[in-house]
Amino acid sequence: MTERIRQVISRNIWKENQVLRQILGICSALAVTNLMTNSLVMGVGLTFVTAFSSLTISLLRNLIPHRIRMIVQTLIIASYVIFVDIFIKANMPEISKSLGPYVALIITNCIIMGRAEAYAQKNPPIPSMLDGFFAGVGYTIVLLIIAFFREFLGFGTIFGYDISFASFELWTIMVMPPAAFFLIGTLIWITSNIFAPKNTKKSETGRKG
Amino acid sequence: MFGNGINPFVIFFASILTSNMILSNFLGMCSYISISSEYKTASGLGKSVTLVMVITNMINYLVYKFLIVPLGLEYLRYIIFIMVIAATVQVMELAMDRFLPDLHVKLGIFLPLITVNCAILGTTLFIIIRDYDFLQSVLFGLGSGLGWWLAISALAAIREKMAKNKLPKGLAGPGITFIITGIMALAFIGFSGIFTIT
Amino acid sequence: MKGGPVYTVIFMLVISAVFTLVLSLANAYYLPQIEENELLDDRRAVLYVFELDAEGGPEEVLELFENAVVSEMLADMEIYAHLDEDEQVLAYAVPFTGAGLWGTMRGYLGITPELDRITGLVFTEHNETPGLGARIDEREYLEQFRGLEITGELAYGPAGDDRLDAITGATSTSKAVLRILNNLIDRKIAELEVVLDD
Numbered sequence: 001m002t003e004r005i006r007q008v009i010s011r012n013i014w015k016e017n018q019v020l021r022q023i024l025g026i027c028s029a030l031a032v033t034n035l036m037t038n039s040l041v042m043g044v045g046l047t048f049v050t051a052f053s054s055l056t057i058s059l060l061r062n063l064i065p066h067r068i069r070m071i072v073q074t075l076i077i078a079s080y081v082i083f084v085d086i087f088i089k090a091n092m093p094e095i096s097k098s099l100g101p102y103v104a105l106i107i108t109n110c111i112i113m114g115r116a117e118a119y120a121q122k123n124p125p126i127p128s129m130l131d132g133f134f135a136g137v138g139y140t141i142v143l144l145i146i147a148f149f150r151e152f153l154g155f156g157t158i159f160g161y162d163i164s165f166a167s168f169e170l171w172t173i174m175v176m177p178p179a180a181f182f183l184i185g186t187l188i189w190i191t192s193n194i195f196a197p198k199n200t201k202k203s204e205t206g207r208k209g
Numbered sequence: 210m211f212g213n214g215i216n217p218f219v220i221f222f223a224s225i226l227t228s229n230m231i232l233s234n235f236l237g238m239c240s241y242i243s244i245s246s247e248y249k250t251a252s253g254l255g256k257s258v259t260l261v262m263v264i265t266n267m268i269n270y271l272v273y274k275f276l277i278v279p280l281g282l283e284y285l286r287y288i289i290f291i292m293v294i295a296a297t298v299q300v301m302e303l304a305m306d307r308f309l310p311d312l313h314v315k316l317g318i319f320l321p322l323i324t325v326n327c328a329i330l331g332t333t334l335f336i337i338i339r340d341y342d343f344l345q346s347v348l349f350g351l352g353s354g355l356g357w358w359l360a361i362s363a364l365a366a367i368r369e370k371m372a373k374n375k376l377p378k379g380l381a382g383p384g385i386t387f388i389i390t391g392i393m394a395l396a397f398i399g400f401s402g403i404f405t406i407t
Numbered sequence: 408m409k410g411g412p413v414y415t416v417i418f419m420l421v422i423s424a425v426f427t428l429v430l431s432l433a434n435a436y437y438l439p440q441i442e443e444n445e446l447l448d449d450r451r452a453v454l455y456v457f458e459l460d461a462e463g464g465p466e467e468v469l470e471l472f473e474n475a476v477v478s479e480m481l482a483d484m485e486i487y488a489h490l491d492e493d494e495q496v497l498a499y500a501v502p503f504t505g506a507g508l509w510g511t512m513r514g515y516l517g518i519t520p521e522l523d524r525i526t527g528l529v530f531t532e533h534n535e536t537p538g539l540g541a542r543i544d545e546r547e548y549l550e551q552f553r554g555l556e557i558t559g560e561l562a563y564g565p566a567g568d569d570r571l572d573a574i575t576g577a578t579s580t581s582k583a584v585l586r587i588l589n590n591l592i593d594r595k596i597a598e599l600e601v602v603l604d605d
Binding site: 060063064065071072076082083086087091093175176 | 414415418419422423426429430433434437440441444445447448539541575576
């Protein structure tokens with residue numbers, strides 16, 4: 001694997017952003033995006049889990065029997081998620097309350113399994129960990145962009161800080177679920193327009209990277 | 210009357226319409242987006258999800274009440290749930306192949322996909338967090354499954370109709386799918402208020 | 408060897424054992440802290456309904472609670488009482504439980520010793536939708552209840568003298584809150600009145 005770290009970063013954060021380009025990991029992504037703080041914690045949690053499960057799976061990649069690899073991957077991912085859940089409960093009780101069951105849903109977030117299958121299975125530990133880490137960072141950035149619009153327009157705050165100097169009528173719709181769909185649809189529209197001239201072929205080959 | 214005073218039938222209808230797994234809880238999005246370009250396939254997936262949802266939630270409920278809680282293994286519950294889901298899907302596939310081959314031909318291809326459908330684990334987690342009793346859990350699982358089926362079928366039907374429409378550059382595919390879903394979610398908000406909890 | 412059934416089973420057992428062990432250790436390590444958080448949360452909730460400063464650090468909160476609050480068994484409920492320097496009761500915090508839209512809601516209602524005015528309302532547990540029903544936790548909503556006279560049924564909008572506003576987009580949750588509170592006032596507070604009169 002000759003991919004340099006800069007390539008890993010730009011591939012995961014921009015060129016093949018898991019949410020916007022690969023349309024993965026939407027499930028748990030959108031539900032928490034009406035507040036930026038929750039989105040950030042969720043993103044950091046997912047980044048941690050993806051990085052470490054990719055690392056672990058890559059370390060064990062020559063030991064895992066092929067037939068049961070999905071179950072083993074799930075087990076590893078679930079273990080890290082439980083750890084994150086316990087950690088948030090112990091150190092950030094308020095946030096743990098507001099995220100409700102969504103932390104646990106990181107387990108089924110397709111990004112983690114996707115990175116495990118597509119990358120960690122066939123690459124050495126450190127690149128796998130970096131790949132997982134930056135896939136998570138790319139996810140967090142998208143979450144924060146959506147959350148920024150939803151929190152700013154819906155609650156009139158940013159990261160919970162009042163920004164009442166910019167006084168305007170709050171958009172209740174932004175707080176409600178449909179807004180998340182509209183925003184992510186628009187973001188995907190914008191990004192696919194940016195990539196359109198280069199054609200989809202390029203990202204196809206890059207994906208196997 | 211009921212464990213926590215909520216009528217199970219209210220839970221049933223609310224989980225189909227007002228608290229739809231996809232449209233208000235964003236669960237099960239991956240397969241919802243990727244397998245919704247054709248009505249027939251989407252509807253087949255919806256049926257399988259409903260079936261798996263009801264069965265796994267029943268099992269997970271019993272496992273939680275009679276195994277996890279008595280043994281004090283609460284902190285391991287996510288692993289146990291996901292393993293139960295994976296195992297149930299495997300067993301169902303085998304059983305279907307053996308006893309209901311017709312159904313297996315129709316739904317079998319979707320079964321492996323369902324293990325990683327977050328809506329399934331999501332309903333289990335909601336049941337545990339909300340402290341539902343057995344009847345409530347079963348109806349919640351059924352309602353959530355039906356709601357998921359309803360949403361994916363509706364989306365697939367719309368997408369089939371739209372397949373030949375000209376769209377602005379870059380909007381075709383996932384972009385427009387999310388916008389349609391947003392409009393569907395808006396429409397479903399209209400259902401809120403039908404159910405009063407008494 | 409690799410891929411054989413024996414290897415598969417042994418591998419699965421070993422990896423399960425390793426991860427379970429690690430998680431057990433993490434759980435054991437963090438459990439005291441989680442329990443402390445829960446206690447602190449409860450203490451803060453009680454201080455909040457008594458209009459005391461609940462925002463301070465853990466030690467301040469526990470010290471304040473220790474100095475100003477005592478727990479009493481009245482009318483079959485564990486009620487917290489806020490005492491002034493002369494041991495006079497300033498307010499009671501009555502615990503409540505009821506069905507929300509999605510599950511059990513728990514919290515405290517602060518009430519004057521004459522039982523005619525609400526000093527504060529707080530929720531310690533609920534499962535309402537994040538961003539919608541879960542906004543019952545927001546100060547803006549909770550503060551509306553401070554100083555509210557209990558003259559009849561609590562109601563939103565014009566029906567209740569325009570003192571209370573429901574949460575936009577979360578009508579069912581808002582209604583559930585008032586239903587629980589009215590229920591509490593009708594039954595438990597009435598019982599409490601009898602006990603206090605004696």
